[in-house]
Every structure is written in structure tokens, then in C-alpha cells.
Amino acid sequence: MRLLIVEDEKRLAVSLARGLTAEGFAVDVVHDGLEGLHRAGDGGYDLVILDIMLPGMNGYRVCAALRAAGHEVPILMLTAKDGEYDEAEGLDTGADDYLTKPFSYVVLVARVRALLRRRGAKTAAPVLTVGSLRVDTAARRVHRGEDEYALTAKEFAVLEQLALRAGQVVSKAEILEHVWDFAYDGDPNIVEVYISTLRRKLGASLIRTVRGAGYLLEAG
Numbered sequence: 379m380r381l382l383i384v385e386d387e388k389r390l391a392v393s394l395a396r397g398l399t400a401e402g403f404a405v406d407v408v409h410d411g412l413e414g415l416h417r418a419g420d421g422g423y424d425l426v427i428l429d430i431m432l433p434g435m436n437g438y439r440v441c442a443a444l445r446a447a448g449h450e451v452p453i454l455m456l457t458a459k460d461g462e463y464d465e466a467e468g469l470d471t472g473a474d475d476y477l478t479k480p481f482s483y484v485v486l487v488a489r490v491r492a493l494l495r496r497r498g499a500k501t502a503a504p505v506l507t508v509g510s511l512r513v514d515t516a517a518r519r520v521h522r523g524e525d526e527y528a529l530t531a532k533e534f535a536v537l538e539q540l541a542l543r544a545g546q547v548v549s550k551a552e553i554l555e556h557v558w559d560f561a562y563d564g565d566p567n568i569v570e571v572y573i574s575t576l577r578r579k580l581g582a583s584l585i586r587t588v589r590g591a592g593y594l595l596e597a598g
Contacts, residue, residue: 380403380404380406380422380424381403381404381405381406381423381424381425382405382407382408382418382423382426382427383395383406383426383427384409384410384411384413384414384428384429384432384437385409385427385432385456386409386410386429387429388409391409392407394486395407397483401487403490409432409433410435411433411434411436411439412434412435413434414428414432414435415443415444418444418451419443419444419449421449423451424494425452425453425493425494426444426452426453426454427454427486427490428441428453428454428473429456429457430455430457430458431457431458437457439471441453441455441472441473442472444472445471445472452475452493452494452496452497453472453473454474454475454476454477454486454489454490455473455475455477456477456479456481457476457477457479458479474493474496475489475492475493477489504516506542506544508544508597509596510522510597511541513541515538518534520537520580522580522581522584527579527580529576529579532572533575533576533579536553536557536569536573537576539552539557540553540585540594540595543595544596544597545595545596545597546594547588547592547593547594548593548594549592550566550569550570550592550593553569553592553593554566554568554569583596
């Protein structure tokens with residue numbers, strides 16, 4: 379995975395690059411908005427970490443220019459500002475997520491990994507088949523055998539995460555991160571509620587609880 383860091387605080391940029399390199403990523407660093415736009419526009423990056431306050435061109439304009447040119451690379455914005463206005467402006471220009479400085483490095487890595495997983499999910503096969511279960515991620519429809527089942531948006535999202543990793547155990551934390559966002563701070567038992575609903579609608583044997591680990595979608 380190749381990451382691009384566009385950050386004019388050189389000490390921070392170097393620190394992030396070293397840490398992410400140690401995590402197994404290939405990392406490039408630039409300190410200017412125009413250079414960041416040029417690098418990101420050339421493609422080849424799996425994710426861009428983009429500061430807002432940059433010389434040459436600010437992060438909002440870089441992000442907007444990339445989206446206008448059709449680039450869909452995930453963008454994680456960094457800002458020293460705080461407030462709903464800045465978050466909304468960043469997301470309106472096409473950013474996928476944002477972090478306010480100062481932030482925890484652990485949180486940054488988690489956000490990066492979450493965005494990369496979501497990108498992988500979007501490029502996966504549109505119809506996921508697990509035994510008699512078919513999950514059409516494009517049309518948002520679910521069939522088991524000849525029967526179609528109506529699911530709410532959240533129910534579908536939970537089932538989709540399980541189907542993407544069919545045969546593997548998916549933890550409650552991973553489901554929360556993908557379906558409710560990394561920053562969700564409500565009751566984590568909400569996942570159990572949705573799992574129970576899916577079992578009631580689709581069949582109790584379809585989703586197995588692996589005690590202390592998570593949930594497993596089995597062919598049935």
C-alpha cells in the first residue's frame with residue numbers, strides 16, 4: 379500500500395512517515411499543496427493524508443481539484459482547527475475522513491486502515507455469494523434461495539461486512555468501525571441487536587457467534 383503525506387510541518391510529516399513505514403506502508407512526503415496535487419494526481423497512491431493549511435494551495439482546494447479530476451483515492455484530512463464548519467467544508471470538498479490536531483498516532487493508523495478496508499470493499503465483487511445467500515452490494519438486495527429479504531440500511535451494512543469476510547471471524551469492533559464509523563462512542567452491544575435481527579430474518583444458523591472473538595457467516 380502506497381500513502382502520500384501532504385504536510386508542511388516537517389517534523390510531524392517525518393514522524394508520521396516513519397511510523398507508517400514501520401506499519402508496512404510505502405510512504406511519500408511533500409510539504410506543498412501544489413506538489414501534493416501533482417503527486418496525487420499522477421495516481422498510484424492508495425490513500426492521501428492531507429493537511430489543510432498548506433503553502434501554495436490549501437488542502438480544501440487540493441481535495442476539490444482531485445475530486446473534480448475524477449480521482450477517487452481516499453483522503454484523510456488533518457486540521458489544527460476545530461469545529462463543525464471546518465469538518466463540513468472538508469467533507470463537502472470530497473474528503474473521506476478528518477482528524478483534528480493534536481491527535482493520537484494510534485487513532486491515525488486506525489483511521490488509515492479503516493479507509494483502506496472500505497476502499498477494498500467498494501472494489502470487491504458487487505454480488506457476494508455465501509452458499510444459498512446472495513448479497514448484491516450495488517442494488518442493496520439480499521436473496522436466500524428464491525426468497526428476497528428486506529433489510530434496513532444498517533442491517534444490510536452489517537451483513538455486508540460479514541459476507542465480505544465469509545468463513546472468517548469478524549469482531550464486534552470491526553463491525554462498529556465499518557458500519558457506525560470509527561468515532562462511534564455509543565453502546566457497542568448495538569451490534570448484537572442487529573445480529574439478532576439478521577438471524578430472525580435470514581435464519582438462525584446463518585451467523586455463528588464465536589465466543590470472545592466475533593461473528594462468522596457460514597454457508598447455508
